[in-house]
Amino acid sequence: QVQLVESGGGLVQAGGSLRLSCAASGRAFSSTSLGWFRQAPGKEREFVAAVSWFVDNTYYADSVKGRFTISRDNAKNTVYLQMNSLKPEDTAVYYCAASRVVTPTTRTSEWPYWGQGTQVTVSS
Numbered sequence: 001q002v003q004l005v006e007s008g009g010g011l012v013q014a015g016g017s018l019r020l021s022c023a024a025s026g027r028a029f030s031s032t033s034l035g036w037f038r039q040a041p042g043k044e045r046e047f048v049a050a051v052s053w054f055v056d057n058t059y060y061a062d063s064v065k066g067r068f069t070i071s072r073d074n075a076k077n078t079v080y081l082q083m084n085s086l087k088p089e090d091t092a093v094y095y096c097a098a099s100r101v102v103t104p105t106t107r108t109s110e111w112p113y114w115g116q117g118t119q120v121t122v123s124s
Contacts (some may be wrong), residue, residue: 001026001027001113002024002025002026002029002032002098002113003026004022004023004024004097004098004113004114004115005022005096005115005116006020006021006022006095006115006116006117006118007020007021007022007118008020008021008118009094009118009119010119010120011121011122011123012121012122012123013122014087014122014123014124015085015086016086016122017082017083017084017085017086018083018086018120019080019081019082020081020083020094020118020120021078021079021080022034022036022079022080022081022096022115023076023078024079025077029077030053030074031053031100032053032099032100033050033051033052033053033054033098033099033102033103033104034050034051034053034070034072034079034097034098034099034104035047035049035051035096035097035111036048036049036050036070036079036095036097037094037108037111038090038092038093038094038095038120039092039117040091040092043092045095045108046061047061047106047107047108048060048061048068048081048094049061049064049068049069049070049081050070050104051071051072051079051104052103054102054103057103059104061106064083067084067085067086068081068082068083069082083120086120086122087122089122090122091121091122092119093117094117094118094119094120095114095116096114097114097115098111098112098114099112099113
């Protein structure tokens with residue numbers, strides 16, 4: 001079992017930056033792949049980024065590549081999402097997710113553990 005708690009959301013102007021954090025509790029954090037997803041009003045939840053527990057491979061959605069960076073600190077049981085050059089279309093509730101798979105996927109159905117979400121609002 002893994003429990004996830006996100007923080008760091010807020011209101012920012014377009015072009016600004018935010019860093020989201022997700023603190024995890026439970027066993028074997030170092031062998032857990034971690035991901036970030038987001039859901040805008042009226043839209044389906046979509047994949048943003050993930051980091052594998054195996055050699056820390058990272059994966060990004062095309063829409064955030066080059067602007068967002070995912071990283072993990074196994075000593076702190078925390079995963080981060082650094083978001084730069086934010087756009088109004090990045091506005092959404094951002095969710096942290098965890099899975100035991102080696103290679104993370106973009107499918108929400110393959111992530112069994114979820115946090116409660118944190119709101120990110122980017123004003124134009």
